[in-house]
Amino acid sequence: xxxxxxxxxxxxxxxxxxxxxxxxxxxxxxxxxxxxxxxxxxxxxxxxxxxxxxxxxxxxxxxxxxxxxxxxxxxxxxxxxxxxxxxxxxxxxxxxxxxxxxxxxxxxxxxxxx
Amino acid sequence: xxxxxxxxxxxxxxxxxxxxxxxxxxxxxxxxxxxxxxxxxxxxxxxxxxxxxxxxxxxxxxxxxxxxxxxxxxxxxxxxxxxxxxxxxxxxxxxxxxxxxxxxxxxxxxxxxxxx
Numbered sequence: 001x002x003x004x005x006x007x008x009x010x011x012x013x014x015x016x017x018x019x020x021x022x023x024x025x026x027x028x029x030x031x032x033x034x035x036x037x038x039x040x041x042x043x044x045x046x047x048x049x050x051x052x053x054x055x056x057x058x059x060x061x062x063x064x065x066x067x068x069x070x071x072x073x074x075x076x077x078x079x080x081x082x083x084x085x086x087x088x089x090x091x092x093x094x095x096x097x098x099x100x101x102x103x104x105x106x107x108x109x110x111x112x113x114x
Numbered sequence: 115x116x117x118x119x120x121x122x123x124x125x126x127x128x129x130x131x132x133x134x135x136x137x138x139x140x141x142x143x144x145x146x147x148x149x150x151x152x153x154x155x156x157x158x159x160x161x162x163x164x165x166x167x168x169x170x171x172x173x174x175x176x177x178x179x180x181x182x183x184x185x186x187x188x189x190x191x192x193x194x195x196x197x198x199x200x201x202x203x204x205x206x207x208x209x210x211x212x213x214x215x216x217x218x219x220x221x222x223x224x225x226x227x228x229x230x
Contacts, residue, residue, distance in 0.1 A: 102160065
């Protein structure tokens with residue numbers, strides 16, 4: 001029940017295109033859904049996060065779409081750039097009564113080609 | 115944003131020795147720190163949760179005598195890998211959270227441990 005499933009495992013997008021990564025969770029007690037970006041040999045960096053009381057959040061080129069009834073959320077990267085090439089992890093946690101322990105998805109390796 | 119410093123970034127040691135990894139929150143007081151392990155091209159697996167001044171809470175399957183965690187102050191947590199063996203080779207990452215900063219966990223840059 002603690003799993004977070006992420007797809008695709010890898011993704012190649014042309015420069016300027018839209019990158020879309022999807023995640024699904026099982027535990028309905030999760031109430032915080034962040035996305036992290038990780039470059040090789042570095043720690044993850046928070047990109048954007050959403051709480052379940054909204055269906056969409058946008059920050060610059062990054063948008064999270066959240067579907068509470070389907071228990072799914074996705075990351076959209078608009079106008080993808082070669083510098084966006086990295087591994088992306090979705091995560092979920094329980095803020096209220098859960099200590100904010102993050103459960104990570106399996107990761108998506110994004111490559112943006114020129 | 116808040117900064118978490120992790121040291122060393124890379125360590126190579128002989129089998130049987132112990133290695134200490136430090137995690138510091140530089141500009142905030144971390145009420146909670148987390149330690150993760152990551153294998154190549156894999157996801158982050160939570161090892162333990164550490165609250166300042168109390169014993170760490172370990173995830174199922176993580177040997178607490180093998181991975182000693184100390185969170186003696188609000189800005190410093192340490193992970194000691196005792197009697198390290200080649201199978202302990204991995205990328206170890208810490209994160210820190212402060213209640214006043216909301217729900218965000220700030221991650222360190224990670225430590226690459228190689229046990230020969």
